[in-house]
C-alpha cells in the first residue's frame with residue numbers, strides 16, 4: 028500500500044520572503060497517477076523534491092503509506108525518480124541494462140532475473156532481453172530505460188518533465204506509453220509538467236499550482252467542467268475559456284442586449300458586474316443582433332468545425348487573460364459549413380447550462 | 395526564422411558551418427574525429443579558426459540553460475568545458491525547424507574514459523579516474539553545484555603527473571544553489587555510484603576492462619573517497635587550548651591535499667579550554683597557485699606538486715636554501731625545466747603537455763638510474779625518453795580514431 032499525503036507541507040528557500048510551496052494538502056490514492064501542473068515557477072518541482080527528500084520541508088508533513096517520511100533521507104523513502112538521465116550501455120544486453128542497478132543494491136542473481144523478466148513482459152521486451160541496445164528501435168530503447176526504474180519496484184514513481192527533451196510528436200507518443208504503463212503497473216505516480224494538455228491526457232487527477240498555492244485538485248473532467256476559480260478556468264482547456272467581465276442587472280448577466288438569467292447563488296454579492304466564463308464550444312453564435320457584438324478577425328477551419336476569433340466591438344469589454352499589448356480574442360466554435368465572413372459582425376452569448384460565473388474581486392467560482 | 399547566434403565573443407566563421415543539415419549529416423571533411431563518451435544527443439567536433447569546437451544538438455531552451463550554467467561554473471573557477479555559443483533558429487533544407495546547438499571549446503589533451511580504456515592501461519586506472527571524479531564532485535558541491543548526472547561519460551580527464559584531473563563536460567541537469575543539503579549531495583553520490591558501476595560493467599562486457607576487479611566494488615570507491623575528502627575539508631574539529639599547533643596542522647593537511655584555506659572559523663568555548671575550528675572557505679589549487687607565482691607556469695595540481703618537489707631538490711642540491719625562492723625558481727626554470735621541455739622535437743609536441751613530459755622524464759630518469767645503479771643527468775634522461783618512449787605514445791592533444799557510441803534514447807516511430 029502506498030498512498031502519498033502532502034499534509035500542509037511548505038518550503039521556503041533561504042533568502043526568500045514567501046514560501047515556494049505554501050501549505051500544500053494533497054491526498055494521493057494507492058496506484059493513482061497524479062499530475063502536478065502549473066506555470067513556470069509555481070512550485071511543481073519543489074513539491075516533487077519535497078516528496079523525494081531532496082528539498083527540506085519547513086512546515087507540515089509528508090506521508091508515504093502510514094510512514095511519516097518528512098525527515099527521512101531520500102534513499103529510505105522507497106521512491107524512484109524516473110527517467111531523468113538514463114544512459115544505455117552498448118556492450119551490455121538489454122537484460123543487464125535493466126537489471127544492473129539491482130546488482131549494486133545487493134539483490135541476488137535469481138531475484139534480479141525474475142524482476143527483469145517481469146518488467147520485460149510488461150514492456151513487451153521479452154524477446155529482446157539478450158540483444159544489445161543497438162539492435163533496438165528508439166522506442167524500444169526508451170522502454171529499456173523505463174525498465175531500469177521498474178525493476179526497482181519502488182512504492183512511488185516520481186517524474187519531473189520527463190518528456191522535455193523530446194519533440195512534439197514523440198512527446199505525444201511517449202506520454203501515452205507512460206500513462207498506459209503506469210496503469211498496468213499500478214504504482215502510485217506523481218508526475219510534473221507545465222503542459223496542461225499533457226496533464227489532462229495523463230492524470231487520474233490533476234493538482235494545479237500557482238505561486239506555491241494549490242488552486243484545485245480534481246479529475247481532468249471536474250477541472251474542465253467546474254474550475255474552482257478564474258485561474259483554473261483560464262489554465263485548463265485549449266483553446267482557453269473565454270472570460271468576460273459583463274454588467275449584471277436584476278434579470279441576469281448582459282451579453283450585449285442578450286440577458287442570461289442567473290440563479291441567486293450565482294449572482295454574487297449584488298455588485299454591478301461579474302466575470303462570466305464560456306468555453307468556445309459552449310458559445311451560442313447569432314447574426315441577428317442578439318448577444319455581445321464581435322468583429323470577426325480570423326476563422327480557423329478544422330473541417331467539421333471552425334474556430335472564430337473575434338474582438339468585442341465595444342472597446343470597454345475586455346477579456347481576462349490578455350495583457351496590455353495583446354488584446355485577447357473571443358473564441359467561438361462553429362459549424363464548419365456555416366462560417367462567418369472575416370471582418371463581419373457576429374453576436375455571442377453563453378449556453379446558460381454551460382456558463383461559469385466568477386467573483387470579479389476574488390476570482391472564486393460562484394455557485 | 396533567422397539563424398540566431400548567442401555568444402560572449404561571437405566568431406563570424408561559426409556562421410559558415412552547415413547549420414541547415416542535421417548534425418548527424420555534417421560532411422566528414424569539416425569534422426574532427428575525436429573520441430566522445432556515451433551520450434543521448436548527437437555530438438560532433440569541428441575545426442574552426444584554428445581551434446576545435448564540440449557541438450551538441452539539443453533543444454533550444456536546454457541549450458541556453460546549459461550555456462548559462464557552464465558560464466556560471468567558469469565564473470566560479472570550476473573545472474568544466476568552456477561554453478562558446480548557442481546556435482538556434484535552425485531550419486533544415488526541407489524548411490522544417492532543427493534543434494539548436496550548444497557549442498563548447500574542445501578541452502585540449504582531455505581524454506574521455508572510453509578512450510583511455512582503448513589504450514593499454516596502467517594498472518589502477520579505474521581507481522585513479524574515480525579519485526579524480528571524487529575531487530571534482532567535492533569541489534562542485536562546495537561551490538553549490540548540484541549536478542544531477544554524475545558519470546564517467548560526463549567527465550573529461552587530463553593527465554596530471556601520473557594521476558588524473560577531472561573536468562565537467564555535461565551540465566544539462568545541473569543547478570546552482572547557495573549550499574547543498576546532505577540529501578542533495580547524497581543524491582548526486584548515489585547517481586555517480588550507479589553510473590560508474592554501469593560504465594565499468596559495460597567496459598567489462600565489451601572486454602575492455604583489463605583489470606579483474608568487480609565493477610560494483612570499484613564503484614564503491616567514489617563514495618568513500620568523496621566522503622573522506624568532504625569530511626577533511628568541512629568538518630568541525632575540537633582542540634584543547636594547549637594544543638594550538640593543531641590549527642596549523644589542519645591547514646597543512648589540507649594544503650597537502652591541494653587545498654588552501656581561505657577562511658577558517660575559530661571559536662573558543664566559554665571556559666576557554668577548547669578551541670573549535672572549521673574551514674569555511676577552501677579553494678583547490680594550492681600547489682598550482684604557488685608554482686604559478688614562483689615561475690609563471692600554469693599547470694595542474696599534481697604536476698605543480700611534482701615540479702615544486704623538483705625545485706626543492708634543485709635548491710638543496712645547489713646549496714641555496716636560504717636565498718630568495720623566486721630567484722631560485724627562475725634559475726630552476728632556465729636550467730632544468732625549460733631544457734627538458736624544449737628537448738621535445740616539434741613533431742612530437744602533440745603527444746603530451748610539457749608539464750606532463752617533465753613529469754615523465756623525471757620518472758624515466760629514476761627508472762634509468764635504478765637500472766644503471768647510479769645517478770643519470772637530466773639531459774641524458776631527456777634524450778633517451780624522447781628517443782625511446784615518447785614516439786610510441788598516442789597524440790593526446792586530440793586523440794584520434796577511437797570508436798565511440800551514441801545511443802539516442804528517443805522513439806523513432808518504431809515504438
Ligand SMILES: Nc1ncnc2c1ncn2[C@@H]1O[C@H](COP(=O)(O)OP(=O)(O)OP(=O)(O)O)[C@@H](O)[C@H]1O
Pocket residue numbers: 040041043047065066067068069070071072073074221571
Ligand atoms: N534554490 C532556490 N532558491 C531560491 N528560490 C528557489 C530555488 N529553487 C526554486 N526557487 C523558487 O521557488 C519557486 C518554485 O520553483 P520550482 O522550481 O519548484 O517551480 P516549477 O513549477 O518547477 O517551475 P518550472 O516549470 O520552471 O520548472 C520559484 O519562484 C523559484 O524561483
Ligand SMILES: Nc1ncnc2c1ncn2[C@@H]1O[C@H](COP(=O)(O)OP(=O)(O)OP(=O)(O)O)[C@@H](O)[C@H]1O
Pocket residue numbers: 112114429430431432433434435436437448449450475476498499500501504506543547548549550563564565566
Ligand atoms: N567541449 C568538449 N570537449 C571534449 N569533449 C567533449 C566536449 N563536449 C562534449 N564532449 C564529448 O561528447 C560527449 C557527449 O557530450 P554530453 O555529455 O554533453 O552529451 P549528452 O547527450 O548531453 O549526454 P547525456 O546522455 O549524458 O545527457 C562527452 O562525453 C564528451 O566525451
Ligand SMILES: [Mg+2]
Pocket residue numbers: 071072073187
Ligand atoms: Mg520544474
Ligand SMILES: [Mg+2]
Pocket residue numbers: 432433434547548564
Ligand atoms: Mg552526457
